[in-house]
Amino acid sequence: MIARARVLTITxxxxxxxxxxxxxxxxxxxxxxxxxxxxxxxxKPELKVREYKKAHDDGALTVEGLVRQRKxxxxxxxxxxxxxxxLVRCPDPTPExxxxxxxxxxxxxxxxxxxxxxxxxxxxxxxxxxxxxxxxCNPKPQALLADVSKGxxxxxxxxxxxxxxxxxxxxxxxxxxxGRFEISSPDGLYVSQMGVMNLEDKPExxxxxxxxxxxxxxxx
Numbered sequence: 001m002i003a004r005a006r007v008l009t010i011t012x013x014x015x016x017x018x019x020x021x022x023x024x025x026x027x028x029x030x031x032x033x034x035x036x037x038x039x040x041x042x043x044k045p046e047l048k049v050r051e052y053k054k055a056h057d058d059g060a061l062t063v064e065g066l067v068r069q070r071k072x073x074x075x076x077x078x079x080x081x082x083x084x085x086x087l088v089r090c091p092d093p094t095p096e097x098x099x100x101x102x103x104x105x106x107x108x109x110x111x112x113x114x115x116x117x118x119x120x121x122x123x124x125x126x127x128x129x130x131x132x133x134x135x136x137c138n139p140k141p142q143a144l145l146a147d148v149s150k151g152x153x154x155x156x157x158x159x160x161x162x163x164x165x166x167x168x169x170x171x172x173x174x175x176x177x178x179g180r181f182e183i184s185s186p187d188g189l190y191v192s193q194m195g196v197m198n199l200e201d202k203p204e205x206x207x208x209x210x211x212x213x214x215x216x217x218x219x220x
Contacts, residue, residue, distance in 0.1 A: 054068075080145065080197065081175070083148060083174050084144070097131070157197070158199065163202060164200060180200075
């Protein structure tokens with residue numbers, strides 16, 4: 001039986017060899033038909049740096065001009081002009097808050113009059129100051145300036161209190177601001193690698209002249 005199995009195995013192997021020998025040799029790959037389609041390559045990209053407007057005619061920097069040249073202006077006072085595309089301000093005081101403040105000031109003055117007399121209070125105690133809006137709030141006042149619109153790539157973060165020119169900004173309006181250009185705001189709350197313009201508080205207006213003061217001087 002073993003000898004017969006060997007004979008069958010050898011016969012089968014010879015049959016496979018004869019079949020493979022009868023087949024013609026096939027090439028390793030079949031070359032594709034050359035195409036006559038014309039290929040249009042895209043135009044060579046323009047590698048020249050895009051020109052931009054650095055400053056306006058009056059010397060005020062554009063937002064892009066300031067941001068692109070920020071290393072030259074860090075730590076310096078700059079003037080920039082742009083469109084207010086985002087704005088956060090403290091809310092205006094309500095009439096109820098103002099009325100409550102006035103009532104409290106009146107109550108304190110009446111207590112002083114009861115203790116020291118009206119004449120002495122009128123002579124030595126200045127009248128109460130009008131209600132003052134909050135200097136800051138949470139979130140703190142801030143604005144974003146762009147040259148044209150909110151979609152602009154270059155934007156400038158502006159920080160300040162409600163006693164600074166930031167309080168006068170209007171969303172969508174063009175503003176010209178002067179402030180110190182830094183990486184962060186003085187309190188460290190706002191930080192931007194593009195830079196932050198920090199606005200100083202406006203100087204307080206001079207005290208109102210006492211009514212009738214100086215009348216008659218030199219009228220003799």
